[in-house]
Amino acid sequence: MSTADSLEQWLSIFRRSAKAGRLAHAYLVCGNPEGVARTYADQVASYLLCTATEGRPCGICKSCIRVPAGRHPDVFHIEPEKKSRVIGVEAMRTFIRNLQQSAYEGDWKIGLMLHADRLNENAANAFLKTLEEPPPRTLMLLLTDSPQTMLRTVISRCQRVNLPEPERKKTEDWTPVVDGILQTSLSNDPLVHAACAHRLNDLLDETKTRILAEEKKRAKDTEAEEEVLDARAEARLKKVRAAIFQSLLHWQRDLLLLVNGCDEGLLFHAEHIEVLRGQAAQLDVATAFRRVRAIQEMDTRLARISRPALPVLESGFARMGLS
């Protein structure tokens, strides 16, 4: 299973528990605290704090934009001190005090602990009671990439979420074309957006022609019916399209990570780091989010209609402008 699929599965488990009113007090989120674990934490915090009435997290309300930017007043952070690299008892006391105040905006408060394995023993002991009985409507998220080094007393009070490490990028026939689109798609020029839409549309058309030809050849060998052939080709095309859109989405996620100042080691398209850095420098968090949404919406709309795809792609890329 891919990292994205696995992350989505853990998020859907969280949403179901939240809807059923059965959230744990604390989650131990195992994965890179600057990468997939942070993405999970931001997503669940956004889910609880989002002000939209449905489709939470909406990704565009004030809460959804402030959570991943680390600027939501009801999300309290604690992390190791720079010098000692540990989470000490003084910082812990402040963290607990903050969580005991009432929420500023929503009705939820989130306590976000980065590198929870760096809790020193005094800090851990000061934390245990809050971890066991947090203030009402308070969710603790403990992020770590080394749960094996943590105190048993802390671990046993958390529900565990095991996120996988990011997979490496695979090279497919379509990779160069998609990479080309990604490298030029950041622009305010409508002609550039139209060109991206056309290139992607041509790629999907060519892929379809190629797959149909392959399936026809196979059908001759096996004497399959035309309907069977069409269904097979359609299924394969769907898979390729999903992979292409995932690659587009990973690029936008990489940009969002860079805009938020996350570790560059976590990027999916790491081989294009220079281009990504250049694009990230032109983006703010809201625009980076909007571009993620634009890709997701193109994907959803294309899955619903059969063809023509071009108008969907044109309006999708047009929404990826900078302002």
Ligand SMILES: [Zn+2]
């Ligand atoms: Zn929202």
